Amino acid sequence: MKIAFVASDSPSAQTGRAALVGRYGNVEEAEADVIVALGGDGFMLEALHRMQSLGKPVYGMNRGTVGFLMNEYSESDLVERVRDAEEAVIHPLSMQATCADGSTHRALALNEVSVLRSGSQAAKLRITIDGRLRMEELVCDGALIATPAGSTAYNYSAHGPILPIGSDVLALTAIAPFRPRRWRGALLPSTAQVRFDVIEAEKRPVMAEADSHLVQNVVTVEIRSEPEIAHRLLFDPGHGLEERLLREQFV
Incomplete structure (x- = not known):
């Protein structure tokens, strides 16, 4: 060998x-x-x-x-x-993050893609799944999409569910949600395409992270699974x- x-x-x-x-x-x-x-x-x-x-x-x-x-x-x-x-x-997640200056950044994540506030005020996020608006406004410290393999990492610390490794499911977990109060997130099919739009991005700056790849001042973040990898x-x-x-x- x-x-x-x-x-x-x-x-x-x-x-x-x-x-x-x-x-x-x-x-x-x-x-x-x-x-x-x-x-x-x-x-x-x-x-x-x-x-x-x-x-x-x-x-x-x-x-x-x-x-x-x-x-x-x-x-x-x-x-x-x-x-x-x-x-x-x-299989990893792919992240495409668009910044306020118009630049686009792509990265892969084996554990999770997280969207996090980077200023003193809570983030305001709009959540769209497969092209359909699911939440008009989530006020929070952030949110993440976790794979089954990554569900025991940051996701679990944020009180998200642990996912069986063979499940075709992703976890959408809110981090310190303020409104809707105590919203605990959702389970999504692995084929779901998730988009976070940052509301009031200049006033409430947000960063995105795919495993250790960090992008500052994002305005939109799109996430999907990559079954071919x-x-x-x-x-x-x-x-x-x-x-x-x-x-x-x-x-």
Whole structure:
């Protein structure tokens, strides 16, 4: 098995990579059968974005903090663990954000696309889904669209639902909604195309973020799933994404 090892800049990840390379060897990413990523969830998202065009399965080992997308770190039996691993295929969201100056920015997100106030006043958002106006005005700190894989991240912290990994559903979750009071969001089919229009954008500036790609002073943000793009994640048997999502709900 040809393995490419990639690691975050943290000392523990770099130390782990050196030990694993010494034990199993290392090849270039394009030549690998599998890519082993060492770090935390943030590094895993970064690695998946960077290696999107390769189509290689990625097996993560936690050398960060949360490690929701990672397996337990061990230097033993790596080839056997990779061969026995369960594969989960996840599809990203695409974001197209238009700014007040007319510029357009595109990015992909594996976890969520969020629209957030960037000034002292609450944001005012108009929500359109599949070309149909669904909410004339949402006054809030922000709102987000989350994938099933990302539903335990920012979405869950904002009191959004945890979505089964195999569901064809997206979560639309409000962040600190003021009006409508206590609005908790909605579940949308994965095929939905969502548009946020910023009301009073100059007075109430808003930014948009797709994973770690940040765009300031947006006036419209359009979001949809990208089923043609697939990321392959490997997990130890019994510790796949489906099990992790269930376990999160019974902590």
